[in-house]
Amino acid sequence: MPKQVRNTAAKTAVIEMLNTSKTALSHAEIYNHLQSTCDRVTVYRVLDRLIEEGAAHRIALSDGTVKYALCEECGDGHHHMHSHLHFNCIQCGGVSCLESEIPKVQLPRKFKLHDVSLVVNGICASCNE
Amino acid sequence: MPKQVRNTAAKTAVIEMLNTSKTALSHAEIYNHLQSTCDRVTVYRVLDRLIEEGAAHRIALSDGTVKYALCEECGDGHHHMHSHLHFNCIQCGGVSCLESEIPKVQLPRKFKLHDVSLVVNGICASCNE
DNA sequence: TCATATATGCAACTTTGTTGCATTAAAAAT
DNA sequence: ATTTTTAATGCAACAAAGTTGCATATATGA
Numbered sequence A, B: 001m002p003k004q005v006r007n008t009a010a011k012t013a014v015i016e017m018l019n020t021s022k023t024a025l026s027h028a029e030i031y032n033h034l035q036s037t038c039d040r041v042t043v044y045r046v047l048d049r050l051i052e053e054g055a056a057h058r059i060a061l062s063d064g065t066v067k068y069a070l071c072e073e074c075g076d077g078h079h080h081m082h083s084h085l086h087f088n089c090i091q092c093g094g095v096s097c098l099e100s101e102i103p104k105v106q107l108p109r110k111f112k113l114h115d116v117s118l119v120v121n122g123i124c125a126s127c128n129e
Numbered sequence C: 001t002c003a004t005a006t007a008t009g010c011a012a013c014t015t016t017g018t019t020g021c022a023t024t025a026a027a028a029a030t
Numbered sequence D: 001a002t003t004t005t006t007a008a009t010g011c012a013a014c015a016a017a018g019t020t021g022c023a024t025a026t027a028t029g030a
Helices: A009-020 A025-036 A040-052 B009-022 B027-034 B040-054
Strands: A056-060 A066-070 A082-089 A095-096 A112-123 B056-060 B065-072 B082-088 B096-097 B114-124
Touching: A009 A025, A009 A040, A009 A066, A025 A040, A025 A066, A040 A056, A040 A066, A056 A082, A056 A112, A066 A095, B009 B027, B009 B040, B009 B065, B027 B040, B027 B065, B040 B056, B040 B065, B056 B082, B056 B114, B065 B096
Parallel strands: A082 A112, B082 B114
Antiparallel strands: A056 A066, A082 A095, A112 B114, B056 B065, B082 B096
């Protein structure tokens, strides 16, 4: 039987924070903001759970840091899109989802595609004044 | 004046290893293989230096782990291509450069593109037997 | 071979992420 | 409303990843 999903204070707080934020957030950013309503480990586990439940996704930036964002328009619940396109502003550090289509990529023979992760680095509109 | 470039045993060993390897390597993989001809910190510094010199580039995988590869065909020395396209096999973990063109991405108005990092996850030919 | 700037090793430290276990608390069942 | 069950939390301890300062060693140009 599928694992039961439970709504807890920590989970609600994390979702609320991701929901409010215009930019994707790192574990550290989330934990610091929640200080100290819950444990560091709990934040890790809540994020893992959100991803497992399909409510959020991880974004690995070019420098290897990982951010989290809610999955709003990226799936219908049953068919979650695992390929994501994100923009990372190299000035303010903000990370946002781009609406563009994930471009088709041609793979060598016998390679099998699973999913694509694309991060565009540049300057966002706010920083480009 | 520009900083002088120096060839050392550690640097040579790291380049040799990256050069020989079919797949991009992490710091840990490099350090373990070199055991213990040089210090852990030295490997970090050699890798940083190689990147600064434009001889290597970092690859951030979807899970946030970072790998390194030499820049062979990705620049002419003067005009280094900072946009990279990599394939990450989710079975063997291997990471290789793909030859395909980086697809054009349409950005929202006032956004400025700097570079693009694209990681295709899937099964490589060897694992797809 | 000497001088000098660069690279290394080492120790210490910070940050990031993980694991085990006893306790707490949702939510379902009664 | 109370009990039961199972998932979630906190805490401590750990492991992994990355950084910094400084004294020493070494590559290269003079």
